[in-house]
Amino acid sequence: MARRRRGLPVNGVLLLDKPAGLSSNYALQRARRLFQAQKAGHTGTLDPMATGLLPVCFGEATKFSAHLLDADKVYRTRVELGAITDTGDAEGEVVERRAVPRLTEADVEEVLERFRGEIDQVPPMYSALKHQGRKLYELAREGKSIERAARRVKVYDARLLSLADTAFELEVCVSKGTYIRTLAEDIGQALGCGAHISALRRLATGSFTTEGMLTLDALEALPGQAEREAALLPVDVLVDHLPRLEVDAVAATRLNHGQSVRVEAGELAEGETPRLYRAGAFLGLGAVTGPQEVAPKRLLSTVAD
Known part of the structure; x- marks a missing residue:
């Protein structure tokens, strides 16, 4: 039971x-x-x-x-120059200090341009990624370091908001899997003085x-x-970016029983995933399996027959 x-x-x-x-x-x-x-x-x-x-x-x-x-994400962060920490943020221990050169906005913008678009990024040890069943941050806390493969991520935009003597604020729009701590560290390395973040706020996730x-x-x-x-x-x-498809009561019942249905799928092509509705009520997701044919993919369990 x-x-x-x-x-x-x-x-x-x-x-x-x-x-x-x-x-x-x-x-x-x-x-x-x-x-x-x-x-x-x-x-x-x-x-x-x-x-x-x-x-x-x-x-x-x-x-x-x-x-x-x-989904893509948007963040605002404060980047502190001249200090590198073991976690990439202000909560970690400082492992190296460097002199900070006198920087202009043009200097920072020149470096930021190198990080716009597709870049390779090595995930940090202080992350929830797993190695042999254990999270990397657990291993990092034990003083261990595991070799991590670089991953391709995308920085759609990196906008300089303000610049002080040893810090600047940045707003970035990035693809999934992008670590802002690592991005700040890499920018700091490119500026020649190292960096970590002291504040991070997520402003958007998808829509x-x-x-x-x-x-x-x-x-x-x-x-x-x-x-x-x-x-x-x-x-x-959560799925309003997918195409919408209305079905009648008979089709809704068949879908809810795991059966494919014949529908007027309009311009939907085979392989597409439409949102399914009956009389305006959301049923879940379908899968276009052929011309004018839709199968259930992920339906609400609360849908009544």
């Missing part, structure tokens, strides 16, 4: 403004407790030092969270921005469950 899941069947997406000092998982669990939700997951880890946008998926939304893991974000304190201040759930975005916002 299956165990009954504790909590409420909450479904939707919360745009959480993660505070500094909390791990993404700890922030997630606090949000889950506030909503008394049966199931929750986040869509991309933020370092404990980092703040900003952490989309949290509840219930059925967790089925589609992978679409945000692959989501800081608009509508809520802090844990703001959620806690809401009077009740109904008000908290009203703050959630609907599940299908």
Whole structure:
């Protein structure tokens, strides 16, 4: 007999403004407790030092969270020059200090240009990537260093916001898998003085921005469950970049039973993944398997026949 899941069947997406000092998982669990939700997951880890946008998926939304893991991100960061730390940020130990040359905005812009576009980046030891089943940061804390292969990432834009004597602020738009700490370290090396970050804030993930974000304190201040759930975005916002396909009640029932259906698929080509709706209600995702034929791919379990 299956165990009954504790909590409420909450479904939707919360745009959480993660505070500094909390791990993404700890922030997630606090949000889950506030909503008394049966199931929750986040869509991309933020370092404990980092703040900003952490989309949290509840219930059925967790089925589609992978679409945000692959999304581009926007960050604002403060880069401190002249000191290299073992973690790449201000929470680590300084392992080397160097003199900082007198830099102009033109000097920094010249170096930033080298990091725009596709670049190779070696992931940091202080990361959640795994080696032989263990997270790299666990090995790093034991004083171990594992050789890591460089990965191809993309920096769509790196915009200089301000420049002081030994620091500058930067706003970057990057592809998935890009480490801002490593980017700052590499820029520091190119400037000849080394660098680490002292602040990091995520401003966007895919189509989501800081608009509508809520802090844990703001959620806690809401009077009740109904008000908290009203703050959630609907599940299908996670896949609103995919084409939309309406089906009738008969087709919806067949899809829900795992069967393919004949539909008017319009311009959809074989292999595409449409969002499926019946009378405006989101059903989940389908897969175009042939001319005018769609099979179920990932449906909501709450869909009624």
